[in-house]
Amino acid sequence: MxxxxxxxxxxxxxxxxxxxxxxxxxxxxxxxxxxxxxxxxxxxxxxxxxxxxxxxxxxxxxxxxxxxxxxxxxxxxxxxxxxxxxxxxxxxxxxxxxxxxxxxxxxxITRIKELSEQLVDLQARVARRRMRRQDDSAAAYGARYRFSDLITQDAAMERVKTLAQRAARTDSPIFVYGETGTGKELLVQAIHNASPRAAGPFVAQNCAALPATLLEGLLFGTVRGSFTGAEDRPGLFELADGGTLFLDEVQAMPLELQAKLLRVLQDGVIRRIGSTRARVVDVRVIAATNVEPRQAVEQGLLRADLYYRLNVVALTLPPLRERRGDIPLLVAHFLAKCNARFGTRIKGLREQVWPILMRYAWPGNVRELEHVIEGAVNIVEGEWIGVEHLPPHLVAAAERGEPAPRGIAVAAGGEGAPVTVDVRVPGDGEPKRLPLRETLAAVERRLIAEALAATGGNLQQAAKLLGLPRQTLQYRLAKWEGVNVRQKGETGR
CATH class of the missing domain: 3.30.450.20 (PAS domain)
Structure with a gap:
């Protein structure tokens, strides 16, 4: 055996x-x-x-x-x-x-080594081609997203965007924390494109994707003869010179390699493996992790000195379950995107689908939501997505969850068509077709008012009922003077 x-x-x-x-x-x-x-x-x-x-x-x-x-x-x-x-x-x-x-x-690791070397060679060729053509397009380096691509009306997410836009103006390191699928690289690309380095290269590397023995050579480069089979190759730091280097899942980097990264952050000098020659690089480093940073430090996954060096600007992306109010916006965006991509004419989601989407915990966050919508578009035959087009595990999980807001149906037009929302609130009669943001605001006001009425004006209980942080609910109420809150019992505590 x-x-x-x-x-x-x-x-x-x-x-x-x-x-x-x-x-x-x-x-x-x-x-x-x-x-x-x-x-x-x-x-x-x-x-x-x-x-x-x-x-x-x-x-x-x-x-x-x-x-x-x-x-x-x-x-x-x-x-x-x-x-x-x-x-x-x-x-x-x-x-x-x-x-x-x-x-x-x-x-x-033969195949992994070959692929990693091909990646570095490809990035080096792109860099050389750009230098020859003097092409200032950031898209040539893969930084395609801008802050306008971050779709949200959530207060916490809006604050992250505001902080990121301010931080984009400097060269300080940034540390991004967010669960898998929350859009960390999208945010990082937006920062790069809004920074003075937008014309420079944007290079991204997932530190968990390669063994430690290959990751060091990929980051810092190698010289011929430094070990058997080694060739003269620039590392990602050299390729990102004048631009931004994004290190995702930095907690997966071996601790001894983290020490070398710390040295580069401190003096801006790298040495290829096997070389005594120092090379000065001008690179802004943005790191990200899907593990709570302090927890990663306590568990010995992340060096404390590296964390404090990277954590000059800290950005935390909220998970989708804490920004459920963005789900209609995101669904409308993904539907319009799929219609343009596949040439389909899906009008929207049937009313029965919305409680499921709003109730589900979304462990895969925005990425999972996008895949669910794309999967439904692939199999739907008509113009409306129904419950039968959703993944079975999502429906089953949602059935075990808490009640969700009802009566919302999003419609997405074809390429270039405006996105609108049909709102069916019990007792309101016929659906009203309004611009997206205006409609969502109207629905949100009504749901918050109903939650406050159901809890006797208790902010904490109303926030829990709505699936929102208490601070977010307070922010919404401050904007809408028409929503009356009866101060009663533990209200406001």
Whole structure:
């Protein structure tokens, strides 16, 4: 059973006894080396791999020293002439305190390395092309979004936009926190495009997408000969010179690499791996995380000194469940976008759909909402999206949730057509077709008034009933003098 399990995983495993004789060698390891397991089992390491010696073989080194070798990067050519890139961890095996052998686990990163190098090469070619053409278009660097693309009428979200617009004017680092799908990169691109660096490059990198051994070379660059197979390549810091470097999920970056990032932030100097030459770069760094920053620091995922260095300007994006009033706006936007993209003419959502959307918790936030609307547009046959076009898990989850506002149906026209909203509030008679913002404001006023009436004017309970933060409800009431609040009991506390 153990052999079957070890043979089924996707990492190469090579086990030798204390004499260096192979006792286990799975098929993944054999594929990496271009051998058959039968050619290796029962034979000494140096007999099978004559290019090695006791000093260069990690298995024999661990047997000799009794100390592990962790995450060593290795590039070699196997017997079939294929270049293989791996990250190896070699560990001593002790039984009752006696060294009985060693095990090596090798992860093939050949394809990941190739893709990361292609990414850097592509970004470098784009940079060179832009320099030749003197093209000031930020779109050439992938920064497509602006603050006008941040659709909201939520007070908390509006404040984030205001703070971000102010911060865009400077070069200070920015730290963005938000759950997955809240629009962190959209906000960061908007900051870049509103900054004096808008004509410069915008480079984004997810720190969780690559192994640590590749991420360092990708960020800082490499020089030929710094390790086996290394080439002269600029890193993302060099490619982002004069612009913005966005590091997403920065808490996934290894701590030792975080220390190097801190040094760059402090003095603006980078060194390629294997090089003694210092290169000065002019880069604004914006970092983001989907983990609460202080929690990431407490859990040891994020260095405290790096956090305080990055947290010059702190922006927190609220999750969609805390800005449910934006759902109609976002749905209208996504419907219009899908109509333009797919050539469809979906008019809107049926009335029964709205309680489901407003009740659902949206763990995937705005991104999940967009995918739900896009998925519905793909399968709907008529002009209106119904409950049957929603994902089953969303309907089932919504049925377990709290009651939601009723009577709203959004309609989105075709490309270039104005977006309007049909509002069906019980007791109001025929639907009224009004401009989007005016209609949403009217519905919001009515729902808030009903919530206050139902709770006897208790702000805290009304906010909970509406699914809003208490401060947001107070902000809304301050704008609308026509909504009367009866001060009663715990009101205002």
């Amino acid at each position: 153990l052999e079957a399990i070890l043979g089924a995983i996707d990492e190469g495993i090579h086990v030798v006894d204390a004499r260096g004789i192979t006792v286990f060698y799975n098929r993944v390891a054999a594929a990496l080396d271009g051998l058959d397991p039968e050619e290796v089992l029962g034979r000494h390491v140096l007999e099978v791999f004559p290019s090695l010696d006791p000093g260069s073989s990690t298995l024999l080194t661990v047997i000799a020293t009794g100390r592990p070798i962790v995450d060593r990067r290795q590039t070699y050519t196997n017997v079939r002439g294929q270049t293989v890139h791996t990250v190896n961890t070699t560990l001593p095996v002790f039984v009752d305190g006696q060294l009985v052998g060693a095990v090596e686990v090798a992860k093939d």
